[in-house]
Amino acid sequence: MRNDARLFILQPAREKSLSKSCYQTRMLRVLQYIDTHLDEDLTLDCLSEVAAFSKFHFHRQFSEYFGVAAFRYVQLLKLRKAMYELAFRHHKQVINIALDNGYESSEAFSRAFKKSLGLSPAQFRKQPQWDNWQNSNLTINHWREQYMPMTYQNSDVRFVNFPETRIAVLEHRGAPGLLPNSILRFITWRKLNKLPPSVSATFNLIYDDPEQTPAADFRFDLAAAVTAPVAENEYGIVNKIIPAGECAVLRHTGSDAQLAGAVRFLYSSWLPQSQRSLRDFPLFFQRISIFPDVPEHQMVTDIFLSLQE
Known part of the structure; x- marks a missing residue:
């Protein structure tokens, strides 16, 4: 032909x-x-x-x-x-x-x-x-x-030396769909203790993939940076620490629905190519701007992977 x-x-x-x-x-x-x-x-x-x-x-x-x-x-x-x-x-x-x-x-x-x-x-x-x-x-x-879907490149990932950070934590355990109830409880505690996001950084510690974990076993920590240990309280807030060390950071701008794609990129694409190893500490987020204070497409979340030296 x-x-x-x-x-x-x-x-x-x-x-x-x-x-x-x-x-x-x-x-x-x-x-x-x-x-x-x-x-x-x-x-x-x-x-x-x-x-x-x-x-x-x-x-x-x-x-x-x-x-x-x-x-x-x-x-x-x-x-x-x-x-x-x-x-x-x-x-x-x-x-x-x-x-x-x-x-x-x-x-x-x-x-x-x-x-x-x-x-x-x-x-x-x-x-x-x-x-x-x-x-x-x-x-x-x-x-x-x-x-x-969001698209990322390896050049979007930066490295930071994260300082040791004391955090007050509400441990959400159970179905992801019930997370708003835990968020409301945590917000109430923050207000009572005068720790709004404007003066106390907001973090989430992510232990499980909700798509791979039975709902009853899902673990997710809501956290706020504090300068002193939190006393025992009726809200169930406990003390934890984010350890100091080098972290890989990817900034995600957009709704939480698109966060899973950003996390997949870090684990499946960036990490194997980087040839770096992870420390024994869970993935964590820092919430820079939060819905509904800003529209969903303007939400900013920094995603951290703790790296071995």
Whole structure:
């Protein structure tokens, strides 16, 4: 077969591949736009313009591609932000949370909230119940991990000499889905002891992979830097130390749903190529900026691997 004839036969497949790639890029652009404009009025007209698709077909295209309606996706993201503000930011009034998340009134917010969770915002604030939300939350995390993966290079990893750091720790033991209850307990203790993140660095010690560990066996430490030992207390806060030593650090900017990809990169790609060995201390995070104080796409987390000298 002549080369030019063979090229002619292959050309349609190549054009199809390019078209698919372009389509995917335009769809992902919509997700990124939603993340960065979540506090705005995200109409179908607006989102179809971002995707450069006809507004008459965009809602069907979005639903077919992501498996959820665009309106529902936006609603779930706003609802998650509202839930975290209700549970963890008690200084914010319910009406302000409603308006900040695009609801026209507290009544409209209450109807939408109760329809999704079976509780009014006031009831949820008084006694947060996360069980009804877990399936929706897992779905959001799946979308982010599948369609918005982060990419890293070895040059993104830096080395630091981490100083010995005394930490006050609440040990979460049990299902990852119950972690918000432990976070709320820990925040309450920090407030009582005047240790907000602005004056006391926030850490997490990660012992287990939630995807590989039975829910009942999952271990995760919530920690805050302190200058003196913590006395025995009713909150179950205990004393631990992050030891001094050299660490490899990767900075992740984005939601927690994408953290797993960053951790996988460190263990499966960077570590074997670095030819370094790890100390007997768990992976740990330092939370530089935290949701819902900042939008999810602006969260900053430093991931540390403790290295042998």
